[in-house]
Every structure is written in structure tokens, then in C-alpha cells.
Amino acid sequence: VLVASQANVIGHVGVQSAPERSTEVDLIRAAQRGDAGAFEQLVRSYDHNVLRMAFNLLRSEEDARDIYQEVFLRVYRNLPKFRFDCSFHTWLYRIVANLCLDQLRKRKVRKEEPASFEIGTGEVDRFQFVPEQRADVDPQRQLMSAEVNTRIQQVLGELTPRERVVFEMRHYQGMRLRAIGESLGVTEEAAKNCLFRATQKMRAALGDFV
Amino acid sequence: MNCHAVQTELSAYLYGELDFASEEALETHLADCAFCQLALAREKAWHTTLNSEYRDVPLDLLSTARQNLRSSLTGESAPKPARASWRNWVGTFGFSPTRWSLQVAAASFLVFVGFAGARLIDSNSLPGASEANGTLAASVLGSSSRVRDIQSNGPNGVRLIVEQIREQEVNGSVEDGAIRQLLLNASRESNDPGIRVDSVEILNSQNGSDVRDALLYSIRHDANAAVRLKALEGLSRFPADRNTRDALKFVLQHDANPGVRSAAIDLLAPSGRTGITPDLANTLVEIMRGSPDDDYVHARCFEVLRTLNTSLDAY
Numbered sequence: 001v002l003v004a005s006q007a008n009v010i011g012h013v014g015v016q017s018a019p020e021r022s023t024e025v026d027l028i029r030a031a032q033r034g035d036a037g038a039f040e041q042l043v044r045s046y047d048h049n050v051l052r053m054a055f056n057l058l059r060s061e062e063d064a065r066d067i068y069q070e071v072f073l074r075v076y077r078n079l080p081k082f083r084f085d086c087s088f089h090t091w092l093y094r095i096v097a098n099l100c101l102d103q104l105r106k107r108k109v110r111k112e113e114p115a116s117f118e119i120g121t122g123e124v125d126r127f128q129f130v131p132e133q134r135a136d137v138d139p140q141r142q143l144m145s146a147e148v149n150t151r152i153q154q155v156l157g158e159l160t161p162r163e164r165v166v167f168e169m170r171h172y173q174g175m176r177l178r179a180i181g182e183s184l185g186v187t188e189e190a191a192k193n194c195l196f197r198a199t200q201k202m203r204a205a206l207g208d209f210v
Numbered sequence: 211m212n213c214h215a216v217q218t219e220l221s222a223y224l225y226g227e228l229d230f231a232s233e234e235a236l237e238t239h240l241a242d243c244a245f246c247q248l249a250l251a252r253e254k255a256w257h258t259t260l261n262s263e264y265r266d267v268p269l270d271l272l273s274t275a276r277q278n279l280r281s282s283l284t285g286e287s288a289p290k291p292a293r294a295s296w297r298n299w300v301g302t303f304g305f306s307p308t309r310w311s312l313q314v315a316a317a318s319f320l321v322f323v324g325f326a327g328a329r330l331i332d333s334n335s336l337p338g339a340s341e342a343n344g345t346l347a348a349s350v351l352g353s354s355s356r357v358r359d360i361q362s363n364g365p366n367g368v369r370l371i372v373e374q375i376r377e378q379e380v381n382g383s384v385e386d387g388a389i390r391q392l393l394l395n396a397s398r399e400s401n402d403p404g405i406r407v408d409s410v411e412i413l414n415s416q417n418g419s420d421v422r423d424a425l426l427y428s429i430r431h432d433a434n435a436a437v438r439l440k441a442l443e444g445l446s447r448f449p450a451d452r453n454t455r456d457a458l459k460f461v462l463q464h465d466a467n468p469g470v471r472s473a474a475i476d477l478l479a480p481s482g483r484t485g486i487t488p489d490l491a492n493t494l495v496e497i498m499r500g501s502p503d504d505d506y507v508h509a510r511c512f513e514v515l516r517t518l519n520t521s522l523d524a525y
Contacts, residue, residue, distance in 0.1 A: 036283075043279070044402055048267070051275055055267045064267070068275040073282060152263050170225060171257070172264055177227050192227065199221040206256040 028088055032080050039079070043072055046089075049173065050096050057100045057168050067099050086182060093175070093183040097165050104161035148206070155205035159198050166191055167198040211235040216246045220253040269436055273404050384412055394424050397441075403434040410437060414444035422448055426457045429474075435467040442473045449477065459493050462507070463500075471507045479514040491515065 024045070030038035050071055055064035074095050082091060156164060162184070169175045169183070181191040211232075216239050222228050223236055240246050361369040382389050390413075397409040410428055413421050421444070428441035438461070448454045461474040478490060494511040 039283075043276075047276065048272060048403075051267050051272055055271070056264060061268075061271050065271065065275050065278065069278055069282060072279050073286070076283060076286060148259060149263055152260060170227075171260065177225075192222065195221070195225075196218075202260070203221075203253070203256060206259060 024088060025084070028079070028082065028084075032082070039076065042088075043075075046092055047072065050092070053096060053168060053173055054100055056172065057164060058103055063103060067096070067103065070099055071095050087179075090179055090182045093169070093179070094185070097169070097183050101161050101165055104164060108161060151205055155201055158205075159201060163194055163198040163201075166194040167202075170195050211239045213239075213243060213246055216240065216243070217249050220250055221257075223250075224253060224257060269404055269407055273408075276404070384416065390416065390420075394420060397424050397437075398427060403437055406432060406434065406437045407440050410440045410444060414440070414447075417447075422451065422454065426453060429457055429461050429470075435470055438465070438467070438470050439473055442470065442477060446477055449480075455490075459490070462493065462497060468506060472510065475507055475510045475514070479510075 024042070027038045027042045027045075031042055047068065051064055051068045054067040054071075055061065058064055058067065071092070075092060082088070156167075159167060166180055166184070169180045170177065175183075177191045177195065178188045180195075181188040184191065186194075216236050219228060219232065219236055223233065228236065240250060360371075363369045380389060380392065384390060384393065393409045393413055396405055397413060398406075400406050400409070406428070410425065413424060425441040425444045429438050429445065432438050432441070442458075442461075445454050445458070455478065458474045458478045462471055462478065465471050465474065475494075479494075494515055498508055498511045498515075
């Protein structure tokens with residue numbers, strides 16, 4: 001089954017290319033009126049990043065998929081109530097951050113910080129995901145890389161859920177501290193302090209390796 | 211700013227989160243302090259190390275998540291636009307509407323609509339848009355529409371060119387010309403890498419110069435490495451084609467992704483095969499000179515050239 005989004009030009013498929021894309025506000029308003037196509041386009045603008053954030057925070061395909069589903073279902077149900085009081089990005093990431101925080105907190109309570117990665121075909125050791133740029137050529141470098149990777153995983157696991165989420169949003173998602181604060185419902189200063197604690201821990205843990 | 215203060219702010223500095231004055235003070239200190247410069251270098255190093263660890267999501271996970279969401283949304287009822295409760299608003303004035311007052315209000319409203327409508331029709335001041343001539347259909351307003359051009363049309367009239375995006379489901383064989391064209395377009399134009407990968411994967415089973423050209427375009431221009439890798443798979447069916455080999459050499463020399471470069475060299479110089487031209491051997495030598503000693507591509511180039519009993523000196 002092929003679902004083709006057609007503009008007036010026959011043969012133009014999928015999401016519109018960047019310069020032709022309707023503005024986000026137009027899309028949101030259309031989606032609020034019940035336009036399924038606009039909603040899908042809106043989802044596709046953000047879903048890759050949302051899934052990546054959940055996947056890297058939770059380290060589980062299944063959990064990341066669940067978060068993705070829950071996030072966009074909540075967006076769908078609550079979009080009519082969205083009043084543009086903040087940016088859509090902030091609103092969306094507020095949902096993502098809260099769901100990920102809940103999940104991380106549950107894991108902390110269960111003391112569950114798996115040393116392995118869960119993927120569709122089962123569990124595998126995290127070492128397998130060390131980037132293999134020159135693995136077969138330089139085993140010493142591979143070993144070092146695996147060691148660094150293990151250390152990174154350890155220290156990320158030692159961060160509090162909030163530090164973990166703030167660090168993810170700033171370091172990997174490139175969000176500004178102000179936006180992070182808005183998403184988490186805290187001040188920019190609080191987000192900065194949280195990031196500071198996280199970077200201190202990372203620096204202490206990785207200092208010997210770099 | 212002293213050393214302690216500078217080193218406390220190094221991450222914020224790298225993230226670009228310092229205000230102008232703090233950044234100026236920090237940079238002034240850094241310019242004269244070798245100790246803090248070293249600390250900054252270490253800070254940058256662990257930031258880079260962390261980036262190398264970060265993983266993108268597998269494309270099949272994204273695809274599955276989208277399918278699941280689509281299924282769930284099918285079962286959801288359409289969200290109803292939120293309406294502010296006017297009763298609450300009226301309540302703020304300390305007035306509680308009764309059944310009787312509601313009926314009087316409704317009757318007054320209808321009378322007002324009647325008068326206002328009559329005045330509008332009499333003065334013939336309705337905008338020039340007409341359903342009859344089809345320039346403005348109600349459906350245009352209902353979906354994702356964008357005004358592309360506006361022209362004034364008389365004192366109160368306006369002529370709009372509206373671009374409308376509408377979704378349509380198309381079912382059929384991939385051999386069908388129209389579907390094939392849609393796939394070719396999708397492989398180039400879609401903003402969604404998942405759709406581009408899927409399009410290229412389907413096209414990989416098709417023959418024809420249009421398919422080959424689309425795959426060549428993807429390996430040269432697509433921003434996503436997974437799409438380029440998928441296109442390389444398809445090009446393995448055209449090993450002798452000159453354009454294909456030129457494009458593979460281009461990838462080998464210019465692609466930023468080591469996985470893509472590795473796939474390109476495996477296609478250009480498959481193990482146990484002959485047919486390495488002097489031109490290709492020259493390219494491999496150039497790549498060896500330009501890539502780090504422990505790079506996989508470097509090692510493969512060396513392996514291929516060694517198989518050919520070719521020495522670097524020969525070139």
C-alpha cells in the first residue's frame with residue numbers, strides 16, 4: 001500500500017520538501033480541525049528525534065516504541081486544547097520528557113540498569129554497539145573504545161533521572177537551557193544547575209580516558 | 211575570572227549557554243592561561259567521546275513505531291476542538307442562564323442574523339468568490355491549503371491561487387508506470403529518510419536506466435547513510451556500467467560515512483575478481499595516501515592492490 005501525498009503536481013510524493021512545506025502553525029491549525037494529513041506531517045517533523053531521545057534514554061527498543069506511541073497519542077488527544085501559549089516544540093518535549101522521566105524513575109525504584117541492550121531480536125551486550133571504525137585493524141583501539149563505552153554507560157546510569165534527561169536534551173538534542181527548563185517546568189537556572197551536576201559527573205568519569 | 215570559575219563554566223561555554231559578559235571574561239582568561247586551555251581541550255575531548263557513542267534509531271524501529279501509531283489512531287475517535295465553556299464565562303458576571311433566558315437570547319440572535327443577512331444581500335457586498343465558477347470550493351478550506359498567489363480583483367474582490375495538499379491511497383504493481391514514477395520521485399524528494407529507504411529498496415528489484423539513475427543520484431546526494439547504502443545494494447546489478455563505476459569512485463573519495471565507503475570499495479573491487487583497471491588502481495592509491503593508516507577503507511585498498519601484485523611505487 002502506498003500512501004501518496006499529492007500536491008497539485010502529480011508525482012510529488014511524501015512530505016513536502018522544506019521550502020514548500022506549510023508552516024508549522026498552519027499544520028497545527030489544520031490538525032486541530034481534524035485534518036489527518038496535517039497531523040501526520042506534524043508527527044513526521046518530530047518523530048525521528050522523539051524516538052531517538054527515548055531510545056537513547058531508555059536503551060530499549062520496546063520502551064522507546066511505547067514512549068513514542070504514548071507521546072503522539074497524547075498529542076493527538078490534546079492538540080485541540082493547544083493554544084500556542086508556548087511553542088509546539090516545547091509542548092511536545094514536555095510530554096516526552098515527563099514520560100521518559102517517569103520510566104527512568106520506575107527503573108531506579110526497581111534498581112534496574114541493564115548491562116545489556118534490548119533490541120528486536122533479543123538482548124545483546126552493549127559492547128556490540130561500540131562504533132567499529134577500525135575494529136579489525138586495531139584490536140587495542142577496539143578494546144579501549146569498548147572500555148570508554150562501558151564507562152559512559154556506567155556514568156549515564158549513575159545520573160539521576162532528571163540529570164539524565166537534561167543532559168540528553170542539551171548534549172544530544174541540542175536544546176537550549178531555557179527550552180529545557182520550560183519543558184521540565186523548572187527555571188532556566190535550575191536546568192543549568194542540573195546540567196552542571198551531570199557534566200561534573202561525566203568529566204570525573206571520563207577524565208582518565210581522554 | 212579565576213581558574214576555578216573558568217573550569218566550572220567550561221561545559222556551559224562549549225554549549226554556548228554563557229551570556230556575553232561571562233563568555234568574554236572566560237575567553238580573556240583562556241587566552242593567557244595554559245592550564246585552563248588544557249582543561250578546555252580535555253572538556254572538548256570528552257564531549258566528542260560522548261558524541262561518538264550516541265546511536266541513531268534503527269530505521270525499522272521508526273517504521274514500526276509509525277505503523278503502530280497509525281493503527282492506534284485509526285481506533286481513536288477524531289479529537290473534538292476544545293470549546294471554552296461560555297456558561298462559565300457568563301457565570302463570571304454572577305448571572306446564571308435559565309431555560310427562559312436562553313430562549314429569549316436564541317430568538318434575539320435569529321432576528322439579528324435575519325436583519326444582518328438582508329442588509330448584506332441588498333448591498334451586494336459579498337466577496338467575489340463564487341461556488342458556481344469553482345474558484346473557491348469548501349473543500350479547499352478544509353485541508354492543508356496554502357495561498358500561493360494573490361491578485362486584487364476589483365474594489366472588494368480578490369483572486370487567490372491556493373495550493374492544496376491531499377492524501378490519496380494508491381495500490382498497484384510496482385511495474386505500473388505511474389507507481390514506478392511515484393517511487394522514483396519519493397526516492398529523491400521525500401523529506402523522510404524512512405520513505406526514501408523503502409522506495410530505494412523497492413526500486414532495487416526493478417530494471418531500467420531510470421532506476422539506475424535514481425540510485426546513482428541517491429548515492430551521490432542523499433544526506434542519509436542508510437539510503438546511500440541501500441542504493442549501493444541496488445547498484446551491484448550494474449557493475450560494468452561506466453556511470454556507476456564513476457559514481458562509486460566519487461563515493462569512495464568523498465563520502466563521509468566509513469560504512470558507505472566500505473560498501474563502495476566492495477562493489478568496485480569484489481573479492482576474488484579481476485577487472486581492476488589502472489584508473490581504479492590509481493584511485494585506490496590516492497585514497498590510501500589520503501586516509502588514515504588504520505582506516506578500514508585504507509586496509510581494503512591495500513588488500514586489493516596487493517591482490518593485483520601492485521606496489522605503490524608502480525603508480
